[in-house]
Structures are given as C-alpha cells and as structure tokens.
Amino acid sequence: MSTQAAAATGHVVHRDPIGAKTGMWLFLFTELLLFGGLFVIYTVYRHMHGADFHEAAHELNKVMGVTNTFVLLTSSLTMVLSVAALQRGLKGRSLQWLAVTFLLACTFLVIKFFEWRAKYHHHIFPGNPHLAELPAGEDLFFNLYFMMTGLHGIHVVIGMIVMSVVFAKIRSGSVNAERHGTLEYTGLYWHLVDLIWIFLLPLFYLTN
Amino acid sequence: MAADNAAGTATIHTGPGYTGSYFDTPLDGRTGLWSWLTTTDHKRIGLMYLAAMTTFFLVGASLGIMMRLELLNPGLQYVTHKQYNAMFTLHGVIMIFLFIVPGIPAILGNIILPLQLGAEDVAFPKLNLLSWYVYMAGAVMAVTSLFTGGGAPDTGWTFYAPYSLRAGTNVSLAVMAAFVLGFSSILTGMNFITTIHRLRAKGMGFFQMPLFCWGLYATSWIQVIATPVVGITLVLLGMERWVHIGFFDPARGGDPILYQHLFWIYSHPVVYVMILPAMGIISEILPVFARRTIFGYKAIAMSSMAIAGVGYLVWGHHMFTVGMSDTARWVFSLLTFLVAIPTGIKIFNWVATLYKGSIALEVPLLYAVTWIFLFSIGGLTGLVNGALSTDIHVHDTAFIVGHFHYTMFGGAGIGLIAGMHYWFPKIFGRMYDKKTATVAWGIIFVGFNTLYFPMLVLGIMGMPRRYADYLPKFHTPHMISTFGSWILVTGLIIMIVNLVRGARRGPKAPDNPWGGTTLEWQTTSPPPQLNFARTPENPGDPYDFTRIIAERGQGR
Numbered sequence: 001m002s003t004q005a006a007a008a009t010g011h012v013v014h015r016d017p018i019g020a021k022t023g024m025w026l027f028l029f030t031e032l033l034l035f036g037g038l039f040v041i042y043t044v045y046r047h048m049h050g051a052d053f054h055e056a057a058h059e060l061n062k063v064m065g066v067t068n069t070f071v072l073l074t075s076s077l078t079m080v081l082s083v084a085a086l087q088r089g090l091k092g093r094s095l096q097w098l099a100v101t102f103l104l105a106c107t108f109l110v111i112k113f114f115e116w117r118a119k120y121h122h123h124i125f126p127g128n129p130h131l132a133e134l135p136a137g138e139d140l141f142f143n144l145y146f147m148m149t150g151l152h153g154i155h156v157v158i159g160m161i162v163m164s165v166v167f168a169k170i171r172s173g174s175v176n177a178e179r180h181g182t183l184e185y186t187g188l189y190w191h192l193v194d195l196i197w198i199f200l201l202p203l204f205y206l207t208n
Numbered sequence: 209m210a211a212d213n214a215a216g217t218a219t220i221h222t223g224p225g226y227t228g229s230y231f232d233t234p235l236d237g238r239t240g241l242w243s244w245l246t247t248t249d250h251k252r253i254g255l256m257y258l259a260a261m262t263t264f265f266l267v268g269a270s271l272g273i274m275m276r277l278e279l280l281n282p283g284l285q286y287v288t289h290k291q292y293n294a295m296f297t298l299h300g301v302i303m304i305f306l307f308i309v310p311g312i313p314a315i316l317g318n319i320i321l322p323l324q325l326g327a328e329d330v331a332f333p334k335l336n337l338l339s340w341y342v343y344m345a346g347a348v349m350a351v352t353s354l355f356t357g358g359g360a361p362d363t364g365w366t367f368y369a370p371y372s373l374r375a376g377t378n379v380s381l382a383v384m385a386a387f388v389l390g391f392s393s394i395l396t397g398m399n400f401i402t403t404i405h406r407l408r409a410k411g412m413g414f415f416q417m418p419l420f421c422w423g424l425y426a427t428s429w430i431q432v433i434a435t436p437v438v439g440i441t442l443v444l445l446g447m448e449r450w451v452h453i454g455f456f457d458p459a460r461g462g463d464p465i466l467y468q469h470l471f472w473i474y475s476h477p478v479v480y481v482m483i484l485p486a487m488g489i490i491s492e493i494l495p496v497f498a499r500r501t502i503f504g505y506k507a508i509a510m511s512s513m514a515i516a517g518v519g520y521l522v523w524g525h526h527m528f529t530v531g532m533s534d535t536a537r538w539v540f541s542l543l544t545f546l547v548a549i550p551t552g553i554k555i556f557n558w559v560a561t562l563y564k565g566s567i568a569l570e571v572p573l574l575y576a577v578t579w580i581f582l583f584s585i586g587g588l589t590g591l592v593n594g595a596l597s598t599d600i601h602v603h604d605t606a607f608i609v610g611h612f613h614y615t616m617f618g619g620a621g622i623g624l625i626a627g628m629h630y631w632f633p634k635i636f637g638r639m640y641d642k643k644t645a646t647v648a649w650g651i652i653f654v655g656f657n658t659l660y661f662p663m664l665v666l667g668i669m670g671m672p673r674r675y676a677d678y679l680p681k682f683h684t685p686h687m688i689s690t691f692g693s694w695i696l697v698t699g700l701i702i703m704i705v706n707l708v709r710g711a712r713r714g715p716k717a718p719d720n721p722w723g724g725t726t727l728e729w730q731t732t733s734p735p736p737q738l739n740f741a742r743t744p745e746n747p748g749d750p751y752d753f754t755r756i757i758a759e760r761g762q763g764r
Contacts, residue, residue: 016331019331019402019405019407022331022401022405023331023335023398023399026397026398026401026402026432027398029432029433030394030398030432030435031436033433033436033437034436034437034439034440035440036436036437037437037439037440037441037444038440038444040470041444041455041466041470044466045461045462048461048463049461126451126452126453127450127451127452131454132452132454132460135461136454136460136461137461139454139460139461140460140461140462143453143454143455146453147444147447147453151440
C-alpha cells in the first residue's frame with residue numbers, strides 16, 4: 001500500500017507502516033458510518049413503533065443468534081493468535097490460526113443461512129407481500145433485520161476473501177514476520193465485523 | 209515515510225537528481241496512452257481527472273444552456289415538461305457528482321498537494337489510481353442511466369422520496385452511480401489525510417503548511433465522515449425500489465422526511481467539500497500577487513476546520529418547510545448563521561492581505577478577487593435562506609437557484625479556474641496568452657452576473673424553481689438571464705481554448721513566474737516525476753516574501 005510510485009519502475013520502495021495503519025483506521029471509520037446510517041434508521045423507527053419491535057423480536061431465534069456471537073468472538077481470538085504467531089515468526093502456526101478463523105467465518109454464515117431460510121419459509125423476506133400485511137413496526141423491523149444482517153453478511157464474505165488472499169501471501173512469504181501489516185489490517189477489519197455483530201445481537205434478538 | 213523521503217537513496221535516472229519533466233518520464237517502457245492509464249504519478253492522475261471532468265462540465269453546461277433557452281420566452285418552445293425535468297436532474301447530477309464535488313481535490317489537490325508538502329507522491333499512489341477508475345466507473349454508470357431503462361431520471365439531483373421510489377425512469381442506476389462516485393471520493397479523502405499527516409517535508413509542522421493544504425485537509429475529513437452516510441442512504445433507496453423495504457414509504461410506516469435528513473446529513477457538508485479547497489486556492493493567490501504575507505494565517509487555517517465542523521450540523525436548513533419541530537428549526541437556523549462567522553473571518557483576512565500590498569493585477573488575482581465578490585453575494589443570500597422567516601418566502605424559488613450558483617459556480621467553479629490560471633505554468637511548463645485570458649475573465653464576469661443575478665430577483669418576485677413555463681410578468685428577468693448564459697458560455701469557450709493552446713504551444717514558463725514562496729515553485733516546471741531534484745527540508749514560513757523581495761524588488 002505504501003509504496004511510492006510503482007515498484008515496477010525500480011524505485012526504492014518506501015514503506016510506512018504508520019501511514020498504512022492511519023489509512024486503515026480511516027477506512028474502518030467510514031465503515032462505522034456506513035452502518036451508522038442504518039443504526040439511525042433503526043433508532044428512529046424503534047422510537048416510533050416500540051411495541052411492534054418487541055413483538056417482532058420474538059420471531060428471531062435467540063439460540064442461533066447467541067451461538068453465532070460466540071462463533072464470531074472466537075474467530076476474533078483466533079485472528080489475534082494468527083497475527084501474534086506471525087509476529088513471532090511462526091509461519092505455520094499463523095497459517096493454522098488463520099484457517100481456523102476462516103472456518104469460523106464459514107460457520108457463522110452457515111448458521112445465518114439456516115436462520116434466513118427459516119424466515120423465508122415463514123414468508124418473512126424483503127419483497128414478500130406478507131410483510132406489508134404485518135403491523136407497520138413489525139414490517140420495518142424485519143426489513144431492517146435483513147438489511148443490517150445482510151450488509152453485515154456481505155462484510156463477512158469480504159473478510160473471508162481477504163483472508164484467503166492473505167493466506168496465500170503468507171505462504172508465498174510476501175507477508176512475513178517483518179512485514180506483517182497486511183495480516184494485521186485484515187485483523188483490524190475482522191474485529192470491526194465482529195464488533196458490529198455485537199451491536200446487532202441485542203438490537204434484534206434481545207429487544208423483547 | 210517522511211523520514212524515508214529525506215534518505216533519498218534512489219539512484220535510478222528518474223529518482224532524486226533527475227530534472228526532466230514528468231510528461232517525458234518513461235515508465236518502465238510504457239508509452240503513449242498506456243503510460244497514462246497505468247500511472248501512479250499524482251500529477252498524471254490529476255491531469256486524467258482534469259480531462260474527464262472538463263468533458264463532463266461541458267455536457268452539464270450544455271444542458272444548462274438548453275434550459276435557459278427554453279426559459280427565454282414563456283410557454284413551451286423546445287421541450288416537454290418531462291424532458292425539462294430530466295434536463296435539470298441531469299444538469300444537477302453531472303455538475304454536482306461528476307464535476308464540482310470531486311473537482312478541485314481530484315484535479316488540483318492531486319497535482320499540487322504533494323508538491324506543496326515537499327513529497328514525492330501521495331501516501332497511497334496505487335489507491336489514487338484506483339480512485340480514478342472508480343470515478344470513471346461511476347461516471348459511466350451515470351451517463352448510461354441517461355439512455356437506458358425507463359429514460360433519464362427526472363427526480364432532481366436530490367432523489368427525494370417518495371417520488372423517487374415510484375418514478376418509472378432510470379433512478380436506480382443513477383443512484384448506484386452516485387454511490388460509486390462517493391466511494392471514489394472517500395478513497396481520495398483517506399489518501400489526502402494520510403498524506404498530510406505522514407508526508408510533510410522534514411521540519412514542516414502543521415502550521416507551516418500552505419493554506420491550500422489546510423483547505424484540502426478539512427475537505428478530506430468531510431469526505432471521509434459524511435460520504436458513507438449518503439452511500440448507505442442511496443443503497444437503501446435502491447433496495448426500496450427493488451424489494452420495497454418501506455423505510456421511506458409512508459404507506460408502509462416509513463418516513464420520507466427521514467430520507468431527506470439522511471440525504472442532507474451528507475449533502476450539506478459536501479457543499480463545504482466544494483468550497484473549502486477553493487478558499488485554499490484564494491489564500492494561495494492573494495499573498496503572491498500582493499507580495500506580502502497572508503494576514504491571519506492561523507485564523508484562516510482554523511476557520512477551515514471550523515467550517516468543516518459546524519457545517520456538519522446544519523443540514524436541517526434545507527428542510528425548514530417540510531415539517532420539522534420549531535425547536536429543530538431555530539437550532540438549525542442558529543447553527544447556519546454560525547457558519548457565516550469563520551467565512552467572514554476568511555474574507556476580512558483576505559482583504560487585509562491586499563491592503564497596502566504591492567499588487568500585480570495578473571489573471572489569477574483577477575479571478576481571486578472575482579471569487580471574493582461572487583462568493584460574498586452567494587454567502588449573504590445564503591443567510592436569507594438560513595433565516596426562518598425569509599426562507600418561507602424564497603424556499604423552492606429561483607432565488608435558491610441563484611444563491612447556490614453564486615456559491616457553487618462563483619465559489620468552487622471560479623476557484624478552480626483561478627487555480628488553473630495560477631498553477632498552469634507549473635503543471636504544463638508553458639504560459640497561456642495573458643491578454644486573451646484577461647478578456648475571457650471580463651466576459652465571464654459580466655456573463656456570470658447577467659445570468660445569475662436576475663434569478664435572485666425572479667425568486668423574490670415569486671418564480672418557482674424547476675418549472676419550464678412561467679407567467680408573463682417574469683419575462684424580462686428571464687430574458688436577461690438567458691442572454692447572460694450566452695455571454696458566460698462565450699467567455700468559458702475563449703478561456704478553455706486559450707488554456708489548451710497555452711498548454712500545447714505557449715511560450716516556455718520559468719520555474720517561478722509569479723514570485724510564489726511555497727514549495728511547488730522551488731522545483732522545475734513541469735516538475736520531474738518524483739517532484740524535487742533535492743528533497744526539501746525545513747521550509748519555514750510558507751508566506752515569507754523576504755527572499756522574493758530581495759531578488760525581485762518590492763514594486764512591480
């Protein structure tokens with residue numbers, strides 16, 4: 001990221017880990033604000049339709065939601081272990097932990113898929129005319145649920161893609177004990193994905 | 209990376225010590241168009257933005273001319289109401305999202321910021337190139353939306369719900385285009401903030417930065433903070449059209465006014481994205497052509513940050529008539545008035561800079577002074593809209609149209625033109641014809657006021673905005689305004705032709721034609737690929753003219 005001019009031209013490549021990290025934090029900041037817009041909409045409609053929101057929250061499967069929270073929290077831990085291993089020069093260990101993180105992300109999505117599928121069978125899905133027949137607040141609640149967990153799900157998928165790329169880079173040695181920035185920033189991003197879920201859980205599953 | 213800069217260990221022929229122009233620098237055997245499309249050189253990327261944005265500006269301006277032509281006489285002459293709706297929407301979308309929001313940061317910011325900081329490039333050169341491609345992708349989507357689907361969008365550039373949810377026109381693609389363009393804007397903002405934090409020359413503190421950098425710094429923060437909010441809002445608007453999620457649909461319990469809030473939370477701060485870098489340009493030009501230090505450096509720098517901060521909290525003043533609580537209305541009105549204070553601080557400091565200066569009435573200064581004049585009208589008419597009582601009278605009238613053209617075109621547009629005339633010899637290494645440039649300036653000044661001032665009058669008389677037809681009593685001001693559009697476009701064409709000719713075969717310009725003190729004037733014109741043959745250190749006060757006066761004299 002912090003190369004000055006194309007490395008291909010043969011210039012001395014400048015590295016600036018602090019600059020790269022500054023850029024990454026700014027990016028995470030914009031991610032927070034992206035979700036921020038949705039949190040504002042949630043707050044406004046919950047204020048307007050408090051009772052409907054409580055009613056609708058009964059429909060969500062708390063067990064699955066809480067299980068997924070543990071899955072994601074654990075994946076954040078394994079991500080940290082991967083970074084720490086690479087910093088100590090333990091390439092193989094780092095790759096193992098990264099693979100575990102990847103599998104946990106998969107697990108999260110699989111559980112999420114079954115949740116969404118159950119809702120789908122109950123005709124609760126954006127675009128389904130059944131939603132419009134529900135009280136306005138429940139209608140808004142489920143649409144918010146799908147928009148917010150959907151956007152979060154997209155972020156999980158992006159995280160998995162990035163992890164695969166970093167996995168390949170660690171294997172090839174271009175990300176290593178000295179230059180571990182890429183893995184570290186992937187970790188930062190992953191923690192953000194985790195953090196946003198920690199807010200989604202109480203707002204949707206635990207409101208009743 | 210600042211520390212690495214000073215090391216300067218490169219020994220390649222294009223590295224430090226190399227003084228050939230960045231135009232000629234061979235890039236790893238890449239030549240011609242390919243060497244441009246794959247470049248990570250901030251100056252080349254800036255010029256690519258310049259080429260793209262000039263094109264879109266001309267398209268937007270043509271739409272404006274066509275609208276004025278329709279308004280020359282009462283009744284419908286050339287277009288239907290629906291076509292007129294599409295025209296003002298396209299004019300707005302193209303001018304705002306493709307030209308004026310990204311304009312100064314992407315063109316002059318890219319080219320000048322690293323030069324003024326004494327850096328070799330921006331912090332993330334590859335990301336910089338990526339943001340150009342993202343911009344082009346968004347631009348292609350925006351242009352495609354005009355010809356495909358149900359026809360060009362006719363919602364106005366604000367895409368207000370609930371009409372935008374139901375319109376049969378190609379709103380979805382236009383909205384996605386705006387989302388993609390916003391992404392490009394965020395990438396540029398992140399890049400500039402990191403560049404300013406990490407790549408200042410050795411010994412250059414924040415308060416030794418030129419004021420254009422301060423303007424860009426404030427701008428970048430707004431881009432980073434505000435753009436994601438409109439991004440998600442536009443995505444939701446798209447989802448609403450696709451699967452009817454009901455967030456902004458009153459029939460489903462949603463609230464269309466919430467859309468307006470979310471839209472203006474971004475779109476009001478973004479007017480400061482347009483104006484702050486222009487203010488930075490004015491702060492650069494005035495001291496150089498008055499040959500004395502800027503008056504109130506810290507006040508100008510801090511007022512940029514104050515405008516960025518307070519400007520984030522005033523969005524509600526776009527919505528005084530849509531149904532907000534009285535408390536919200538007076539709070540937003542008060543905050544709006546507060547923005548005028550840092551703006552006033554700047555204007556007084558600029559005038560004080562000129563006072564007893566040794567003034568050289570060159571083209572950049574003519575534009576800078578014009579800027580102050582036009583923006584003062586724009587700013588003061590803004591207070592008319594910001595006051596609750598008068599806003600009721602002028603809301604949604606031609607007065608608003610006149611007001612924001614004075615601020616946007618008179619501010620950001622003229623600022624960009626001023627900056628182009630100021631940095632032109634640095635960018636191209638050649639000089640434009642000054643006499644022609646002065647004539648073009650005169651025509652633009654007259655045309656601008658003839659075009660937009662009657663709009664203020666029309667608005668107070670009661671002429672609503674966004675109407676293709678009008679009552680006979682509005683005929684005379686409309687006619688004058690349309691004549692003004694012809695004068696203005698003549699001036700713009702002369703200016704553009706003159707600049708293009710100057711860039712191609714104007715006389716060679718010296719490295720520092722105006723007697724500027726900031727770092728960009730201390731390298732060759734045009735600069736080498738890595739900007740400086742010797743990495744600058746300890747630049748000191750950016751507006752210290754002692755050496756220039758010693759070399760060239762106080763007088764002119």
